[in-house]
Amino acid sequence: xxxxxxxxxxxxxxxxxxxxxxxxxxxxxxxxxxxxxxxxxxxxxxxxxxxxxxxxxxxxxxxxxxxxxxxxxxxxxxxxxxxxxxxxxxxxxxxxxxxxxxxxxxxxxxxxxxxxxxxxxxxxxxxxxxxxxxxxxxxxxxxxxxxxxxxxxxxxxxxxxxxxxxxxxxxxxxxxxxxxxxxxxxxxxxxxxxxxxxxxxxxxxxxxxxxxxxxxxxxxxxxxxxxxxxxxxxxxxxxxxxxxxxxxxxxxxxxxxxxxxxxxxxxxxxxxxxxxxxxxxxxxxxxxxxxxxxxxxxxxxxxxxxxxx
Numbered sequence: 001x002x003x004x005x006x007x008x009x010x011x012x013x014x015x016x017x018x019x020x021x022x023x024x025x026x027x028x029x030x031x032x033x034x035x036x037x038x039x040x041x042x043x044x045x046x047x048x049x050x051x052x053x054x055x056x057x058x059x060x061x062x063x064x065x066x067x068x069x070x071x072x073x074x075x076x077x078x079x080x081x082x083x084x085x086x087x088x089x090x091x092x093x094x095x096x097x098x099x100x101x102x103x104x105x106x107x108x109x110x111x112x113x114x115x116x117x118x119x120x121x122x123x124x125x126x127x128x129x130x131x132x133x134x135x136x137x138x139x140x141x142x143x144x145x146x147x148x149x150x151x152x153x154x155x156x157x158x159x160x161x162x163x164x165x166x167x168x169x170x171x172x173x174x175x176x177x178x179x180x181x182x183x184x185x186x187x188x189x190x191x192x193x194x195x196x197x198x199x200x201x202x203x204x205x206x207x208x209x210x211x212x213x214x215x216x217x218x219x220x221x222x223x224x225x226x227x228x229x230x231x232x233x234x235x236x237x238x239x240x241x242x243x244x245x246x247x248x249x250x251x252x253x254x255x256x257x258x259x260x261x262x263x264x265x266x267x268x269x270x271x272x273x274x275x276x277x278x279x280x281x282x283x284x285x286x287x288x289x290x291x292x293x294x295x296x297x298x299x300x301x302x303x304x305x306x307x308x309x
Contacts, residue, residue: 058092058150058151065098077117098120098127100126102127121144130230138209141214151171153214154207156277157204161290166274180239183252217238220238220242257278278290
């Protein structure tokens with residue numbers, strides 16, 4: 001497939017956690033939500049399962065962050081540690097995605113994180129937002145996980161909180177091929193619009209592709225020439241040009257931005273119980289208020305060593 005000027009003109013309407021995570025038992029402790037036999041990194045950097053049993057559903061979630069965000073990564077690990085639900089034979093593998101390490105500090109401290117948690121992917125790229133990191137991620141995953149193909153691969157930001165149980169519920173009965181899933185924006189464009197596909201894209205807060213689309217990205221050389229600019233818009237362009245991602249799932253209002261001081265909009269609104277993802281949690285207070293709504297700390301046991309009113 002050649003992508004040249006036609007590609008550009010066609011789309012003018014478009015203005016890894018304390019452990020590798022697996023869900024497989026009913027009590028959803030960290031070991032059960034996220035594995036008896038978790039995927040593990042091999043000496044060549046690829047990922048393999050330690051069990052021959054294929055799960056009913058498997059998802060890789062790549063949390064895009066930067067090397068220096070040590071505190072944010074630890075917060076995210078703690079947050080996902082606390083999630084609970086009732087599932088069997090479902091795998092969710094969460095890994096932090098960064099580009100090449102560049103400082104003496106990073107090379108030591110990130111190495112320590114990897115030794116402790118084994119949940120970081122370091123891509124061969126210069127850290128960037130809109131210069132191809134997303135393409136590098138999706139094109140690298142099939143090589144890193146050749147022995148461990150997932151049903152879906154997700155990209156999300158490190159200011160996005162995913163309700164993993166609701167995400168799993170929403171995917172259980174979805175197709176496993178040609179899937180493009182997220183929050184369609186601009187959200188003023190309704191799904192019954194005859195040109196909905198060409199006028200919208202899934203927000204970079206967090207979107208998900210089926211494994212076949214990830215493999216397609218990794219093997220389509222022409223895409224490498226179209227990676228600069230808004231990464232979420234670019235991804236929609238790639239799919240639309242090739243007539244791929246025909247199974248599209250717009251998760252409004254279950255995926256949205258933290259409301260804060262904003263007025264209610266189609267992508268800014270109050271918390272809802274069946275939330276799949278909340279974006280723009282920039283500060284710890286915003287994380288705290290979000291986690292409070294979802295009763296994340298309700299399992300805290302009383303102790304003579306602390307008092308939390």
